[in-house]
Amino acid sequence: MTRPLVVRAYGLSGRHPEEHRVLVDRLWPRGIASESLDLDEWLKEVAPSTPLRKWYGHDPDRFEEFSRRYREELASPPGSELLEYLREVSAHRRLVLITATKDVEHSGAIVLADVIVAGVSVTTTPPQAPQRHHHPRAHQPPGRGW
Numbered sequence: 001m002t003r004p005l006v007v008r009a010y011g012l013s014g015r016h017p018e019e020h021r022v023l024v025d026r027l028w029p030r031g032i033a034s035e036s037l038d039l040d041e042w043l044k045e046v047a048p049s050t051p052l053r054k055w056y057g058h059d060p061d062r063f064e065e066f067s068r069r070y071r072e073e074l075a076s077p078p079g080s081e082l083l084e085y086l087r088e089v090s091a092h093r094r095l096v097l098i099t100a101t102k103d104v105e106h107s108g109a110i111v112l113a114d115v116i117v118a119g120v121s122v123t124t125t126p127p128q129a130p131q132r133h134h135h136p137r138a139h140q141p142p143g144r145g146w
Contacts, residue, residue, distance in 0.1 A: 001119070004116055005096045006096075006110055008099060015038055021098055024097045045078045046086070070108055074112070083116065086112075090116055
């Protein structure tokens with residue numbers, strides 16, 4: 001299984017035939033027409049809950065705690081079921097997780113990608129946040145460089 005690619009919804013271009021594109025935000029990206037994303041599906045139920053998303057507010061200082069809480073959410077349905085589904089998809093196709101967040105490095109999509117690859121209990125303590133910078137393609141659009 002390869003690590004899912006995490007990309008922003010804005011400025012997405014080109015699509016590799018082996019990709020499976022999934023929007024993993026609870027809210028639809030502002031100002032984007034549905035056909036422009038060329039999605040395979042929108043799994044808003046796998047996104048962080050509304051209370052968690054609002055608490056986090058994309059504050060990088062809260063990322064470690066956000067990541068822990070989000071992993072806890074993924075440990076029970078519907079998150080756990082969708083997580084297994086995404087693992088299955090990524091075993092057969094290139095999984096592309098799409099998010100509208102500006103700071104992809106500190107997003108739920110990055111946590112989700114980590115959990116998909118880990119293949120272990122989602123309540124395990126996550127790696128320290130600075131390690132997130134080791135994903136050079138986090139901002140790269142699909143179809144380039146892989």
